Amino acid sequence: MPLVQVSLRRGKSAEYHQALFEGVYRAMRETFDVPEDDRFMTITEHDAATFCVSPTYHGVQRSDEAVIIRITANNTRGLAQKRALYLRIAELLRADPGVRPEDVFINLVEVLPENWSLGHGLAQYAARQD
Template sequence: MPLTHISLRAGKPEDYRQAIFDSLYRAMHETFNVPEDNQFMTISEHDAANFRYGASFLGIARSDDLVFIQITANNTRTLDQKKVLFRRIAALLGESPGIRPEDVFVNLVEVAKENWSLGNGLAQYA
């Protein structure tokens, strides 16, 4: 049950943003076995004054097209699954909407299954 928050510089068209949603969901579906209707994602756009990044941290040449992706998910995946997810996200975002792999920044936050309420005030996974 991933919850995904995406942050990017303001100004990209709607089809670009929708392509990010579609590519991210596809990567999670393929590598994390996320079910078909399990799409909970937001995009936040930021003007230049409110979007800062290390342009060359760890020797990676980032641009203003950088996308921050934070995925909160159950702590049930292996290290290999996580590595495959990261590679698949970068590959699919490269295909659509055309984001360079250097500009794909992913942070996975893992939580215990009982830390979710998906509606109705219930802990569905507890």
């Protein structure tokens, strides 16, 4: 049950946004055991004054076209799956909509299963303890 939040500079088309959604979702399906129809994603656009990305941190040459992808997910995947996910996202976003791999910044936030409510005010992933 990943929750994906994408941040980028303002000015991209609806098609660009859709390609971001499709690429990240496809990568999660292929590498992260995400079931079909498990799609919860948002995009937030920012003006230059509200979007700051280091152009050189850790030796990576980023541009103003950087895309920040935050994925909140259950803490059930190993390092190999995480690495595969990061690489696949960068590959797919390079192909469409044309994001340079250097401009793909991914932050994975892992949470316990009981930290989700998928509707009805229930903790669907929590083990029953009552």
